[in-house]
Amino acid sequence: MGTVHRLVRQTAHTLGTGNSALLPSFPELVTEGLNCAELARVSASRPGTVTLDAGESLYFQGDSNRNIYLLLDGWAFRHQILEDGRRQILDFSMNGAVLGLPGSGVLLHGLETLTPCMFTVLTRERILELVRDVPAFGLRLLEISANAESRAFEHLTSVGRRTAIERVAFLLLELVRRLQDMNAPVTDTTWPLPLMLPHIADALGLTSETVCRVLSTLRRNKVLSLRGQRLEVIDERRLSALAGGTELRERPRTGIPFRAAASASSCFQAATPH
Amino acid sequence: MGTVHRLVRQTAHTLGTGNSALLPSFPELVTEGLNCAELARVSASRPGTVTLDAGESLYFQGDSNRNIYLLLDGWAFRHQILEDGRRQILDFSMNGAVLGLPGSGVLLHGLETLTPCMFTVLTRERILELVRDVPAFGLRLLEISANAESRAFEHLTSVGRRTAIERVAFLLLELVRRLQDMNAPVTDTTWPLPLMLPHIADALGLTSETVCRVLSTLRRNKVLSLRGQRLEVIDERRLSALAGGTELRERPRTGIPFRAAASASSCFQAATPH
DNA sequence: CGTTAGGTTGACGACGATCAATGACGGTGG
DNA sequence: CCACCGTCATTGATCGTCGTCAACCTAACG
Numbered sequence: 001m002g003t004v005h006r007l008v009r010q011t012a013h014t015l016g017t018g019n020s021a022l023l024p025s026f027p028e029l030v031t032e033g034l035n036c037a038e039l040a041r042v043s044a045s046r047p048g049t050v051t052l053d054a055g056e057s058l059y060f061q062g063d064s065n066r067n068i069y070l071l072l073d074g075w076a077f078r079h080q081i082l083e084d085g086r087r088q089i090l091d092f093s094m095n096g097a098v099l100g101l102p103g104s105g106v107l108l109h110g111l112e113t114l115t116p117c118m119f120t121v122l123t124r125e126r127i128l129e130l131v132r133d134v135p136a137f138g139l140r141l142l143e144i145s146a147n148a149e150s151r152a153f154e155h156l157t158s159v160g161r162r163t164a165i166e167r168v169a170f171l172l173l174e175l176v177r178r179l180q181d182m183n184a185p186v187t188d189t190t191w192p193l194p195l196m197l198p199h200i201a202d203a204l205g206l207t208s209e210t211v212c213r214v215l216s217t218l219r220r221n222k223v224l225s226l227r228g229q230r231l232e233v234i235d236e237r238r239l240s241a242l243a244g245g246t247e248l249r250e251r252p253r254t255g256i257p258f259r260a261a262a263s264a265s266s267c268f269q270a271a272t273p274h
Numbered sequence: 275m276g277t278v279h280r281l282v283r284q285t286a287h288t289l290g291t292g293n294s295a296l297l298p299s300f301p302e303l304v305t306e307g308l309n310c311a312e313l314a315r316v317s318a319s320r321p322g323t324v325t326l327d328a329g330e331s332l333y334f335q336g337d338s339n340r341n342i343y344l345l346l347d348g349w350a351f352r353h354q355i356l357e358d359g360r361r362q363i364l365d366f367s368m369n370g371a372v373l374g375l376p377g378s379g380v381l382l383h384g385l386e387t388l389t390p391c392m393f394t395v396l397t398r399e400r401i402l403e404l405v406r407d408v409p410a411f412g413l414r415l416l417e418i419s420a421n422a423e424s425r426a427f428e429h430l431t432s433v434g435r436r437t438a439i440e441r442v443a444f445l446l447l448e449l450v451r452r453l454q455d456m457n458a459p460v461t462d463t464t465w466p467l468p469l470m471l472p473h474i475a476d477a478l479g480l481t482s483e484t485v486c487r488v489l490s491t492l493r494r495n496k497v498l499s500l501r502g503q504r505l506e507v508i509d510e511r512r513l514s515a516l517a518g519g520t521e522l523r524e525r526p527r528t529g530i531p532f533r534a535a536a537s538a539s540s541c542f543q544a545a546t547p548h
Numbered sequence: 549c550g551t552t553a554g555g556t557t558g559a560c561g562a563c564g565a566t567c568a569a570t571g572a573c574g575g576t577g578g
Numbered sequence: 579c580c581a582c583c584g585t586c587a588t589t590g591a592t593c594g595t596c597g598t599c600a601a602c603c604t605a606a607c608g
Contacts, residue, residue, distance in 0.1 A: 080431040082518050088431040102413075103420035109427055131409055131416075138405055138412035139376075145419040146377035152426040153383055157354040157362040160433045160479030164596070197555070205434030207597055212556060227555095244356050438564065471587070484564055486588060501587095 048121040052113045054194075059100070061110040067121050071097040074117030075194050078109045079202065089203035091151060092175065092195075095182060098144050102127075114194045159205045162244065167204040168214045169242035172224065176233055193231040218242075322395040326387045328468075333374070335384040341395050345371040348391030349468050352383045353476065363477035365425060366449065366469075369456060372418050376401075388468045433479045436518065441478040442488045443516035446498065450507055467505040492516075 050069070052058060058069060061081060071093050078090040078099070090109055093099060099111060102124060122130075131138035158170050179191050197208035197215075204211070219225045223239050225232045233239060324343070326332060332343060335355060345367050352364040352373070364383055367373060373385060376398060396404075405412040432444050453465050471482040471489075478485070493499045497513050499506045507513060 078427075080427060082431070082435060086435040088434045090427045090430060101420040101423075102417055103424045108424055128413070131412055135406045135409055135412060138409060138416065139402070142405075142412065142416055142419060143376055145416060145423065146375040149375075149419065149423050149426060150377045150382055152423055152430060153352075153354060153364045156364060156426060156430050156433060157356070159430060160362045160476075161356060161360040196553095202434075208554090209556085209598085210596060213596095216556075481565060482586090483566085483588085487564095490588075 050119045050121055052117045052119070054113055054115050054117075056113050058111040058113070058117075058119060059107060061108060063107050063110075064105050065100050065102070065107045067100055067123055068102070068127050069099040069111075070120040070122070071095060071099060072118045072120055075114035076111055076117055077114060077199065077203075078111050080109045087202045088205070089199060091148075091155065092203070094178060098141065098148075101141065101145055114199070155203075164204075164206055164210050165214050165217065166242060166244055167206065168200065168211060168218070169223075169239050170244065171200065171204060172226070172231060172233075173236075173239055173243045176231070176236075188232075189234070189236075190230050190232045192229060193226065194229050324393045324395055326391045326393070328387055328389050328391075330387050332385040332387070332391075332393060333381060335382060337381050337384075338379050339374045339376070339381045341374055341397055342376070342401050343373040343385075344394040344396070345369060345373060346392045346394055349388040350385055350391055351388060351473065351477075352385050354383045361476045362479070363473060365422075365429065366477070368452060372415065372422075375415065375419055388473070429477075438478075438480055438484050439488050439491065440516060440518055441480065442474065442485060442492070443497075443513055444518065445474065445478060446500070446505060446507075447510075447513055447517045450505070450510075462506075463508070463510075464504050464506045466503060467500065468503050 049072075050058065052074075058076070059065070061079075073095060076093045076097075076099075078093065079087055080090060081087050092114075093111075099119075100107070127141075131141070154170075154174075158167050162170060175193065176191060197211050200206075201208040201211045215226055218239075221238075223235050223242065225234065323346075324332065326348075332350070333339070335353075347369060350367045350371075350373075352367065353361055354364060355361050366388075367385075373393075374381070401415075405415070428444075428448075432441050436444060449467065450465060471485050474480075475482040475485045489500055492513075495512075497509050497516070499508065
């Protein structure tokens with residue numbers, strides 16, 4: 001039950017203090033977190049940056065969280081580990097993700113990268129200032145946080161009540177939708193997906209063997225094909241059906257602001273005295 | 275797999291517009307959401323109230339969310355239902371809980387009461403005003419939202435990677451801790467717990483039969499006893515061990531403010547011109 | 549070529565689901 | 579007062595999905 005992982009401390013912090021290269025590599029609207037204009041506004045407060053290689057950890061379960069991180073580029077995931085090594089992957093983070101929002105003082109999960117990553121580091125003090133100066137920024141963070149909870153809930157439903165094949169279908173479909181939303185580079189219907197079997201397994205409460213079997217079934221049935229680091233969606237309709245895809249749960253465009261189009265788009269205009 | 279539930283529309287809204295009886299029945303610090311001082315501040319913005327009987331729904335999966343609700347008194351839970359009726363309970367809400375924070379436009383879950391409940395209703399516009407007037411209030415909401423995500427993550431880990439008995443132990447322990455935190459009325463080590471077996475089962479991704487077997491094992495082993503609507507914790511140490519209770523995951527006191535004791539306690543003082 | 553990391557496949561077993569019957573209560577009406 | 583329900587808890591028998599263990603394969607790389 002669950003892969004056993006060692007808690008190796010291999011954090012490599014390359015901390016700079018400029019605001020260089022703050023823009024993510026998919027320059028269009030980044031729907032799951034802050035967009036470019038917002039990141040630009042944040043960068044004006046001169047945050048630090050951190051870069052990590054693949055397979056490193058930005059922070060560990062049990063660390064005290066004094067910072068907020070914005071993921072500018074790369075893939076990462078958050079996970080929780082039980083004493084005996086059982087691991088649960090909580091979510092996958094992509095460009096624009098806001099990590100380490102202030103809950104209690106101690107982080108109950110760790111963050112590990114899947115690819116080389118770049119983060120912006122904001123101290124809590126900076127966040128306080130930003131929210132104080134720009135109330136709409138606080139609302140934006142609130143919106144992002146609420147969306148994150150929404151995603152956690154869907155994930156929970158998947159793990160708690162769906163079968164193995166449904167879980168895999170649901171996860172992969174969700175990842176594809178998110179990639180679509182952020183205009184990731186797509187060749188035909190093939191997407192970059194830097195996950196290995198244990199990642200999928202630990203995200204879904206399964207074993208990598210089961211995930212492997214499910215994937216080969218999906219491949220045999222010409223629904224999708226996940227080989228190496230690339231996911232090809234062959235029959236999205238059938239995939240959606242397998243995922244239990246009522247159109248009730250069709251992806252709500254994040255990036256839609258707090259109220260109509262009013263607050264989020266004007267989020268930073270309100271801050272810029274013109 | 276999972277109890278089948280019908281989506282019965284039995285919402286009963288008794289909507290008033292005074293600010294009467296805004297204080298929850300556990301007048302001490304309410305740690306999982308807003309505390310009394312904060313609720314008092316909110317009440318100054320003259321929100322409406324809603325009261326529901328047990329077993330009714332405040333909103334349904336698929337509703338558009340235009341309001342934010344504060345749970346003043348009672349127990350409720352949020353849940354998601356798949357087409358074929360499989361139900362996942364996402365979390366249990368107690369006094370002070372903040373519900374319906376603005377994510378996207380559509381609610382992906384429903385809220386149902388376990389006991390008679392009273393809610394304060396705030397429109398999004400009111401929230402906007404409050405956050406604009408009192409930036410610290412925005413931070414407080416952010417903190418609450420982040421804590422909610424934290425709890426969702428722990429829940430996810432439970433469902434994804436723990437055995438049946440561990441899940442039950444973990445859930446009941448968590449509920450007891452939350453009751454302790456809010457100074458619920460306790461006789462000895464016996465707590466009020468308005469849950470039926472299907473609730474526990476659907477929260478944990480199990481069947482009520484399995485939950486029943488687990489509970490009778492725990493009772494036989496003199497760890498705890500859950501009968502009717504009362505939970506007696508006989509051996510908390512053993513319960514904690516069963517829950518996989520490393521002290522890493524010891525309950526972080528929510529209510530601890532954003533930074534040290536600065537922001538949250540002064541949250542509303544900043545707003546009151548003196 | 550050998551080595552290693554990760555993917556694939558098979559055989560088997562266990563944990564929890566399913567199906568079914570019975571029990572314990574509490575409320576209601578005769 | 580007691581028979582009659584309805585609701586929920588409890589227990590048993592059986593089944594199936596998925597975990598476990600183990601072997602083998604494939605590709606990348608030195």
